[in-house]
Amino acid sequence: MNFRSIRFRLTIWYSVVLSLSLIVFSSLLWLALRHLLYADLTTNLSNELQGFEKYLLLEEGDSAFNIRQEIEEYSTSLLQDHILLVCDSRGAVIYKSSPDISEHDFILRFSAEHPYPLRFRHHHYLAAARTFTLRQGTLEAFLGVSSTPVKRATDLFGSLLFAATPLFIVCAITGGYFLSRRALLPVSLIAEKAKGIGVTNLSERLTVSQTRDELQSLTETWNGMLDRLELSITKISRFTADASHELRTPVAIIRLSAESVLRKLRSDAEYRMALHKIQRESENMTRLIDDLLFLARADVDENPCSTELINLSTLIGEVAADFRPIAESNGITLSESAPEAHLFVKGNSSDLRRLFITLLDNAVKYTFSGGTVQLHAMREDGEAVAQVEDTGIGIPDGAQAHVFERFYRVDSSRSKESGGYGLGLAIAAAIVQQHNGSINVMSRPGGGSIFVVRLPFSPEPADRMAECASHLRLNQRA
Numbered sequence: 266m267n268f269r270s271i272r273f274r275l276t277i278w279y280s281v282v283l284s285l286s287l288i289v290f291s292s293l294l295w296l297a298l299r300h301l302l303y304a305d306l307t308t309n310l311s312n313e314l315q316g317f318e319k320y321l322l323l324e325e326g327d328s329a330f331n332i333r334q335e336i337e338e339y340s341t342s343l344l345q346d347h348i349l350l351v352c353d354s355r356g357a358v359i360y361k362s363s364p365d366i367s368e369h370d371f372i373l374r375f376s377a378e379h380p381y382p383l384r385f386r387h388h389h390y391l392a393a394a395r396t397f398t399l400r401q402g403t404l405e406a407f408l409g410v411s412s413t414p415v416k417r418a419t420d421l422f423g424s425l426l427f428a429a430t431p432l433f434i435v436c437a438i439t440g441g442y443f444l445s446r447r448a449l450l451p452v453s454l455i456a457e458k459a460k461g462i463g464v465t466n467l468s469e470r471l472t473v474s475q476t477r478d479e480l481q482s483l484t485e486t487w488n489g490m491l492d493r494l495e496l497s498i499t500k501i502s503r504f505t506a507d508a509s510h511e512l513r514t515p516v517a518i519i520r521l522s523a524e525s526v527l528r529k530l531r532s533d534a535e536y537r538m539a540l541h542k543i544q545r546e547s548e549n550m551t552r553l554i555d556d557l558l559f560l561a562r563a564d565v566d567e568n569p570c571s572t573e574l575i576n577l578s579t580l581i582g583e584v585a586a587d588f589r590p591i592a593e594s595n596g597i598t599l600s601e602s603a604p605e606a607h608l609f610v611k612g613n614s615s616d617l618r619r620l621f622i623t624l625l626d627n628a629v630k631y632t633f634s635g636g637t638v639q640l641h642a643m644r645e646d647g648e649a650v651a652q653v654e655d656t657g658i659g660i661p662d663g664a665q666a667h668v669f670e671r672f673y674r675v676d677s678s679r680s681k682e683s684g685g686y687g688l689g690l691a692i693a694a695a696i697v698q699q700h701n702g703s704i705n706v707m708s709r710p711g712g713g714s715i716f717v718v719r720l721p722f723s724p725e726p727a728d729r730m731a732e733c734a735s736h737l738r739l740n741q742r743a
């Protein structure tokens with residue numbers, strides 16, 4: 266037996282709580298019964314003594330009144346098993362119902378107000394005293410009524426409870442053990458099924474029983490986790506397959522180029538051409554590997570977003586200035602506008618620079634000569650918004666939702682020519698995500714594209730200082 270199992274602990278807890286409740290309940294029951302029966306007996310006793318007094322006062326009126334005789338008569342009329350002792354005001358015994366009664370014991374052992382338990386000839390009594398004032402003087406009567414039936418009833422009830430409680434506890438432990446086993450059986454089944462699920466059969470799911478309880482919720486949560494895992498694993502597998510596929514081409518070109526020049530002696534020009542080819546492909550490969558590394562790190566959050574304050578207006582001005590010669594050499598007019606001189610965001614400047622370079626690079630790549638590319642930065646609804654708008658070829662409707670996916674190219678032949686692997690926008694999306702922002706595209710085939718980046722706006726240092734000062738002033742006034 267596993268002593269650390271929930272089943273075992275549940276049984277122990279259940280048994281301990283039930284046993285304690287049973288013991289407390291039985292004790293209370295026994296005490297309540299005893300109290301009730303003794304209260305009844307006390308009332309009887311007090312009624313008897315009251316009746317005895319009334320009887321003597323009534324009989325006293327008779328001319329032939331003989332006190333001893335009257336008491337004896339009264340004593341024989343008592344139905345219950347009893348003991349009776351009557352003394353006069355000096356303490357001399359006038360009557361005792363049994364010669365064995367030791368009056369000293371009897372008188373000394375109880376007080377007149379509270380009935381007192383008494384043992385006489387192996388019998389149990391409840392006794393009380395009362396003072397009567399008759400014409401011929403004061404009398405002290407001590408009456409004890411048998412409490413043996415009450416004692417027997419309470420003893421029997423107590424024994425029954427004493428014997429039954431352990432029996433109930435044993436039944437409770439056994440029942441608890443089997444109940445917890447039954448209750449936890451679905452958990453064992455879930456665990457058993459879950460053990461059989463691995464990477465090879467990740468599409469398998471646990472059977473959800475419609476019981477609307479915690480187990481149904483556990484199974485659904487588990488299945489949800491499997492859904493997410495399957496999706497992640499599929500993405501990783503696809504990513505690995507795509508990465509290997511993309512790497513295969515430059516590696517093959519490098520190998521083939523080297524093999525072909527090595528096959529026979531070549532001229533300097535031929536060697537130089539082959540080495541140029543190898544160099545170009547190596548550069549492509551390095552770029553691809555860098556991109557893959559960036560994305561892999563972004564997946565495990567290894568590119569923590571630093572918290573530099575960056576002026577987005579300045580940043581896009583710098584990126585636009587860097588890009589203008591390339592755009593112009595392609596016959597494209599590149600313009601930028603940032604109405605707010607200070608548009609601060611928190612983040613990593615080199616990553617944000619990379620983001621806008623990617624967007625501008627694409628805009629220039631996919632816009633024909635004579636077109637325009639515009640870069641805007643503004644503040645909108647408490648966010649810093651940057652827009653890259655071009656008059657290029659646009660993106661078909663069905664492709665817009667996929668352009669941020671890894672290795673996705675709308676038209677691979679078109680992208681290949683420009684040297685793209687379909688990772689640029691995936692990296693852009695990862696950077697935006699790291700900066701807690703969002704990126705969207707609006708495009709029309711042939712009508713150009715607009716990429717919109719939204720980042721959380723951060724008040725500039727001067728604004729923050731002013732804010733702090735006004736807070737301070739408010740606090741001081743309060």
Ligand code: ADP
Binds near residue numbers: 627
């Ligand atoms: P690539 O490096 O191949 O350009 P990206 O991830 O940057 O990969 O872009 C994915 C795809 O989105 C590209 O293949 C291209 O077809 C499309 N695309 C991206 N930007 C634009 C744009 N400004 N205009 C038209 N198509 C674009």
